[in-house]
Amino acid sequence: MQVPFHGRAVRGWVLGPTEDVPRRVLAVKKVVSPTRWFDEGGLALCRWVSERYVAPLAAVLERATPPRVAAEEVGRGSGGPDTVARHVSPPRVLDGYREGSRLVDAIATGTPGPWVLRPAPEHEGSAVVEAVARCLDAGRRALVIVPEAAPVPGTARAIAGAFGDDRVAMLLGGSKRARYRTWLDVQAGRFDVVVGSRPSIFAPVPGLGLIVVGRESHPALREDRAPYYHVRDVALARGDIERAVVILSAMAPSSEAVALGLATVAPRRRSWVPVEIVGPGPEGRAPRLVRALRECSRAFVFSPLPGYGIAAVCRGCGRPAACAVCQGSLRSSEGSVRCVVCEAPGRCRTCGASDFGLRRGGQERVEEWAARIARVPVHRLAADEPPRLPADGEVLVGGPEDVRDLGGGGLDLVAILDADLAGRRPGLTARERAVATWTEAIAWARPGGRAIVQSMHANDPAIQSLVLGDPARFHRDERERRAQAGFPVGSAVFRVVGDEALPDELAAFDPITLLVSTVDGQTVCLLALDPGRVAAFGRQARALAVRDVITRVEAEPHL
Ligand SMILES: [Zn+2]
Numbered sequence: 001m002q003v004p005f006h007g008r009a010v011r012g013w014v015l016g017p018t019e020d021v022p023r024r025v026l027a028v029k030k031v032v033s034p035t036r037w038f039d040e041g042g043l044a045l046c047r048w049v050s051e052r053y054v055a056p057l058a059a060v061l062e063r064a065t066p067p068r069v070a071a072e073e074v075g076r077g078s079g080g081p082d083t084v085a086r087h088v089s090p091p092r093v094l095d096g097y098r099e100g101s102r103l104v105d106a107i108a109t110g111t112p113g114p115w116v117l118r119p120a121p122e123h124e125g126s127a128v129v130e131a132v133a134r135c136l137d138a139g140r141r142a143l144v145i146v147p148e149a150a151p152v153p154g155t156a157r158a159i160a161g162a163f164g165d166d167r168v169a170m171l172l173g174g175s176k177r178a179r180y181r182t183w184l185d186v187q188a189g190r191f192d193v194v195v196g197s198r199p200s201i202f203a204p205v206p207g208l209g210l211i212v213v214g215r216e217s218h219p220a221l222r223e224d225r226a227p228y229y230h231v232r233d234v235a236l237a238r239g240d241i242e243r244a245v246v247i248l249s250a251m252a253p254s255s256e257a258v259a260l261g262l263a264t265v266a267p268r269r270r271s272w273v274p275v276e277i278v279g280p281g282p283e284g285r286a287p288r289l290v291r292a293l294r295e296c297s298r299a300f301v302f303s304p305l306p307g308y309g310i311a312a313v314c315r316g317c318g319r320p321a322a323c324a325v326c327q328g329s330l331r332s333s334e335g336s337v338r339c340v341v342c343e344a345p346g347r348c349r350t351c352g353a354s355d356f357g358l359r360r361g362g363q364e365r366v367e368e369w370a371a372r373i374a375r376v377p378v379h380r381l382a383a384d385e386p387p388r389l390p391a392d393g394e395v396l397v398g399g400p401e402d403v404r405d406l407g408g409g410g411l412d413l414v415a416i417l418d419a420d421l422a423g424r425r426p427g428l429t430a431r432e433r434a435v436a437t438w439t440e441a442i443a444w445a446r447p448g449g450r451a452i453v454q455s456m457h458a459n460d461p462a463i464q465s466l467v468l469g470d471p472a473r474f475h476r477d478e479r480e481r482r483a484q485a486g487f488p489v490g491s492a493v494f495r496v497v498g499d500e501a502l503p504d505e506l507a508a509f510d511p512i513t514l515l516v517s518t519v520d521g522q523t524v525c526l527l528a529l530d531p532g533r534v535a536a537f538g539r540q541a542r543a544l545a546v547r548d549v550i551t552r553v554e555a556e557p558h559l
């Protein structure tokens with residue numbers, strides 16, 4: 001609807017009746033849309049997001065609903081939801097899992113609550129299909145969130161294949177108009193299963209019995225614009241509000257999911273890849289990898305670094321190479337040298353020359369040397385090429401962005417190069433992200449392949465988690481490390497920007513950690529709070545924003 005506000009007409013939502021009527025009330029000017037945008041549960045969820053992430057409710061409602069296309073609202077019937085179709089014969093994977101039959105029971109009987117699922121690689125799609133089938137059999141609908149829209153994740157394809165296009169709504173991109181139409185159809189109950197990326201966690205699914213968050217440790221599940229939220233937390237809150245079963249699924253779960261102490265559904269018998277740890281050879285050419293590459297016919301070689309190499313020394317003046325504009329390091333890629341930081345063409349900051357001696361290493365260089373070793377063609381995915389698995393008779397070289405839920409595996413070799421770089425990356429969760437990516441890549445070697453990981457630290461819990469196919473020890477280690485760093489797993493973290501009065505105001509919330517720095521004349525605070533204190537902090541943050549002490553609050557920043 002449209003209302004007058006400070007002399008302008010602005011759009012808003014009708015939330016419901018109130019007892020708290022202000023003295024001056026203005027009339028609604030017009031009703032903009034006949035669509036009901038959220039029901040009570042949906043509004044309760046948006047209120048939860050608003051409080052937990054300290055964001056205005058209006059901003060959350062805006063984000064939780066798709067852009068409206070008025071033409072799509074014309075001529076829609078107002079009948080109740082269709083009933084949920086039943087009688088599919090689901091795969092039976094979960095019976096062979098620890099806690100699997102308890103999960104199946106919970107879904108069948110509509111017993112709400114959260115679970116962690118750690119599927120065997122070959123069951124990543126089918127375990128979710130089974131859970132969804134049980135939910136539909138119980139007469140309720142299911143919502144499955146996947147971290148990425150393109151290429152369509154294997155889990156999404158498995159669901160579409162099992163239940164058919166007419167029962168499954170795919171909220172994975174598409175035109176604004178198509179998205180809005182699907183959203184209205186979802187709300188009308190025309191689909192039994194909704195599969196979508198991050199914003200679909202707010203999809204208005206009537207009679208919701210199950211929420212699955214696929215690859216829940218994936219960084220794309222955290223919204224990186226205001227209002228910030230994490231799909232994992234929103235899913236748990238929604239499950240609570242709508243009395244649904246919530247499954248957090250990942251081959252390598254996040255520390256956050258593990259810290260919840262939930263029942264973990266995992267294979268009774270270990271089904272993992274034989275993983276060999278070897279010392280790194282020159283540029284990644286460990287002798288064992290060289291031998292394996294010579295024999296393999298279908299392989300993925302993971303190299304975390306892009307490009308061909310880093311400029312080490314200027315050939316003009318002999319000084320160490322650095323960017324003339326910003327002193328950043330210079331990378332050679334696709335035949336030209338550019339600054340890693342500011343992307344300026346590579347020029348020496350001492351003499352302006354643009355000829356450098358390179359320290360070789362990176363995906364382009366790996367492609368070059370692997371092509372000399374392997375007896376099948378070696379390729380590297382171009383920047384604009386969608387990620388894919390290597391074909392039969394192909395070795396593919398790729399980086400973190402190429403490791404996706406592509407469905408299936410069947411590679412005879414997966415190699416992880418430069419594993420020890422992960423520990424040197426900035427960021428508190430860099431190691432955890434690396435473990436998840438390595439695990440997902442290594443899983444492609446199921447059922448008959450092998451994996452070779454190059455690391456100097458075979459006993460590091462991160463490396464050991466790859467050998468075991470089980471990150472339990474890594475999580476214990478990670479938990480300790482995060483606590484020592486002042487940002488314990490499960491604490492609520494905010495980056496707060498404001499003026500110099502900010503640190504004293506924030507200290508009043510008894511923070512676990514409060515780090516203060518000054519950036520461009522503004523005070524920037526990193527704040528870790530006990531989750532129980534977030535509501536009070538949020539209320540005070542609004543008051544401080546009015547006084548301009550706080551200018552910005554970012555929840556759950558990538559640390
Ligand atoms: Zn630069």
Ligand SMILES: [Zn+2]
Pocket residue numbers: 314315316317318319348349350351352353
């Ligand atoms: Zn120079």
